[in-house]
Each structure stands twice: as C-alpha cells, then as structure tokens.
Amino acid sequence: MSGRGRRWLLPAATVSATVIVALCTVLIGSGTVFGTATAGPAPAAPPLPVRMVGLGDSIPAAYGCDGCTGFLDIYADALGDARSTAVTVTNFAVGGWTTADLLASLTPGDEVEGAVVDPDGASRTVGQSDIVTVMIGANDYDAMVDTFAEGRCGGADGLACFDSATAMVTRDLTAILQRIRQLRGGHPTTLQVLGYWDVFPDGEFAEQAYGPQFVRDSTRVTQLANATIKDVAQAQQACYVDLYTPFKGPDGDVDDTPLLIDDGEHPNQAGHQRIADALAATACDPS
Incomplete structure (x- = not known):
C-alpha cells in the first residue's frame, strides 16, 4: 500500500x-x-450624562464678556471631567431680568420679552435637568441705585427704599424654587442659588462714578440682598453659593476690579472662573 x-x-x-x-x-x-x-467581574456601567440648566440675569448670561467662556460652561466642563461623563448646559439667563421676569418665564403659556427660545420650552428643559443653577435678584435692588447714591433711601438704617425689593425677591424667588421642584416632579435635583459680590457697580468704576463712600455703603445693600437670597434658598432646601467672599474676601476689603469688565458690574474671564470655582468648592448635593 x-x-x-x-x-x-x-x-x-x-x-x-x-x-x-x-x-x-x-x-x-x-x-x-x-x-x-467562572465569570470575571462585570464591566462597570458608563456614568450617565448630566443635564444642567442656567437661569437668571446678565451674570450667568455672560453679558459683556466678549469671546470668553461663561461660568456655567466652565463649571460644566470641570464637573464632566470629575465625573468622567458628559455635562450638557442649556442657558436661559437674560440680561436685565428681575425675579418677576424669571418667574414668568417658568409659567406655562406666558412669554417674556428677551427670553431664549427653546424647542421644548424652558419649563420642560428645567424638568429634565439634573442640575439647576439660579442667579437672580440684583436687578430688583439695582432699580433704586440712584436713590441710594443720592442719600434719599430713607429709614433709620438708610435702606428703607429697598423694602419693596426685599419683599419681591422673597416672594418671587420662593415661587421660582418651588416651581423648579414642581417641574422636576420629585426627582433628586442639585438646586444651586448664587449670591452676589455686589448688587451695584463696584471696583474702580464705581469709585469714579459714585465716589468711595458709595462703594463702602453699597456693601450694606449687597449684604441685605444676599441674606434675603440665602434665607429663601435654605427655606426651599436649595444650596446657597456665596460669591461675596470669593470676590471681596472675608472682610470685604479686597478690590474686585481685576475680576470685572469696564462697567464694574459684570465679570470678565477671571471673574467667571472665580464663580465656577466657587460652585465647585461648595459641592452642592442633590435633594
């Protein structure tokens, strides 16, 4: 073979x-x-994306900071890096808005002049957001800036002309935060409410426009506004974020001019970074 x-x-x-x-x-x-x-460890599920919405006035709208990145986007990027996930931001902030304007924008069927148009509407977007950042109230007080600067505010403490502003901020901000909770439908939400370093112009601009005494006296108005905002935030189980100390120091004697654009009211790129850092340092938890 x-x-x-x-x-x-x-x-x-x-x-x-x-x-x-x-x-x-x-x-x-x-x-x-x-x-x-004999199975090995199951692969970890990727972190879920985070949705964030910004509400408020010209500060979160990044007014006047041409070509710079606003604090909402800076904070979102840092948060995304820390959590290894994507953080998307929808910014509904509008320059000049008061607490009444913001409240109206969250009321179904109402349209507010200057509001950002969103395909789903502000209310629906807020309802779908894990983090809601609110910065509002300065314009309620700013309406009386000339009266205060001219010494015509009245009252034993010289702040009587702001009584109506304090009442409006207390009423409307309370309603805003309650409306946000309602829109979220009981889902855990990181609700951040920011204070101000000054509700009036500040720094070198304010000294030249109103004088050094005005800059010193305006601290009392800012403290009044911040105390009102903080009280409402805490009453509604929201997280209050202090910006007075990061901008002006614990004693209020730090010149914040390097953090502001030329109008003395709005932050420049360094100022927006400072706000984002304050948000990150406060570490607000969902509730």
Whole structure:
C-alpha cells in the first residue's frame, strides 16, 4: 500500500486521552469547567450624562464678556471631567431680568420679552435637568441705585427704599424654587442659588462714578440682598453659593476690579472662573 492511502490507527487509550484534553481546553477557554461557570467581574456601567440648566440675569448670561467662556460652561466642563461623563448646559439667563421676569418665564403659556427660545420650552428643559443653577435678584435692588447714591433711601438704617425689593425677591424667588421642584416632579435635583459680590457697580468704576463712600455703603445693600437670597434658598432646601467672599474676601476689603469688565458690574474671564470655582468648592448635593 502506498503511503498516500495509508491510515494510522492509534490505540484506544491514546484516542480517549486526546479527546479529554481537547474538551477540557474548550471548556476552560469558554469559562466553564465541568459545568461550573467562572465569570470575571462585570464591566462597570458608563456614568450617565448630566443635564444642567442656567437661569437668571446678565451674570450667568455672560453679558459683556466678549469671546470668553461663561461660568456655567466652565463649571460644566470641570464637573464632566470629575465625573468622567458628559455635562450638557442649556442657558436661559437674560440680561436685565428681575425675579418677576424669571418667574414668568417658568409659567406655562406666558412669554417674556428677551427670553431664549427653546424647542421644548424652558419649563420642560428645567424638568429634565439634573442640575439647576439660579442667579437672580440684583436687578430688583439695582432699580433704586440712584436713590441710594443720592442719600434719599430713607429709614433709620438708610435702606428703607429697598423694602419693596426685599419683599419681591422673597416672594418671587420662593415661587421660582418651588416651581423648579414642581417641574422636576420629585426627582433628586442639585438646586444651586448664587449670591452676589455686589448688587451695584463696584471696583474702580464705581469709585469714579459714585465716589468711595458709595462703594463702602453699597456693601450694606449687597449684604441685605444676599441674606434675603440665602434665607429663601435654605427655606426651599436649595444650596446657597456665596460669591461675596470669593470676590471681596472675608472682610470685604479686597478690590474686585481685576475680576470685572469696564462697567464694574459684570465679570470678565477671571471673574467667571472665580464663580465656577466657587460652585465647585461648595459641592452642592442633590435633594
């Protein structure tokens, strides 16, 4: 017989051993040995994306900071890096808005002049957002800036002309935060409410426009506004974020001019970075 057509016959014991070895190799490679599964750790699920919305006045709108990145976007980027996930931002802030304007923008069916148009509407977007950042109230107080600067505010403490502003901020901001909770439908929400370093112009601009005494006296109005905003935030289980200290120091004696654009009211790029840093440092938790 030629070698081409020859078949080699192995002993039975040899064949059986070969089959067993091959079978064990397949089973071990598949993670199963004699019917017992040996699975490794399950891969971790990727973090869910985070949705954030900004509400308020010209500060979160990044007014006047041409070509710079506003604090909402800076904070979102930092938060995304920290959580290894995407953070999307929808910014509904509008320059010049008061608490009444913001409240009206969250009321279904009402349209407010200057509001940002969103395909889903502000109310629906807020309802879908995990983080809601609110900065509003300065314009309620700013309406009386000339009266205060001229010494005509009245009252034993010289702040009587702001009584109506305090009442409006208390009423409308309370309603705003309650409306946000309603829109969220009980879902855990990181609700951040920011204060101000000054509700009036500040720094070198204010000194030149109104004088050094005005700059010193305006601190009392800012403290009044911040105390009002903080009280409402805490009453509504929201997280209050202090900006007075990061901008002006614990004693209020730091010149914040390097953080402001030329109008003395709105932050420049360094100022927006300072606000984003304050947000990150406060570490507000969802509730």
